[in-house]
Amino acid sequence: MNAAHPTAPLTQSASASQAVICYVGLGANLDHPVAQLQRALQALDRLPGTRLRQHSQLYQNPPMGPIDQPDYVNAVAELSSTLDPFALLQALQDLEQQQGRTRNGVRWGPRTLDLDLLLYGQQQMQHPQLTLPHPGLPMRAFVLYPLAEIAPTLNIPGLGSLTTLLAHCPAEGLQPVLTHPQQPCGVWQVQVGASAAPRKAPL
């Protein structure tokens, strides 16, 4: 876990002037995915009215869609933002484009960057452009485990506690990426089970 900024008092209000705690899922599997995620985390911190509060470590993860594509690197970021949910979604899609995202119509196909708005405070919404919480959140290990790393006591609006969701979602195939510059690029094992915090153990 990395603290990006000292934490300021925040509310869960969606009012334009008050910052709301949001969670963004990051994923990439093309063109140096680790670098893509590191660049995206910096860019999130530079969005208007937005601060990166903390983020999970990076995880390597088998692809969810077509299997003839590289493994993904995933992470979750915690933001505070005064942007409304649609403005934030637009900003995320702009960042995807800036980092070379192309949409070729293949669902869950390979991409340089995917930014999903997982949670926007306690908001629940069903809109053609935006569903909150993100519909994939409850069943995706590559979302739930990184989220638990930075917000273990979170309650997901309409879905219950993160702990309960984790208990129903094995961490199969999810492995923290070792990114320390002095170390060779490799992966570390994740403890499989209901524990929110992955245990680092060299392979």
Ligand code: ADP
């Ligand atoms: P996926 O992330 O499932 O691979 P895309 O990134 O291509 O798919 O997003 C497809 C559409 O999903 C976007 O155009 C966006 O309007 C919509 N969408 C709905 N809810 C959300 C959300 N919570 N976060 C991100 N995109 C969302």
Ligand code: MG
């Ligand atoms: Mg997406």
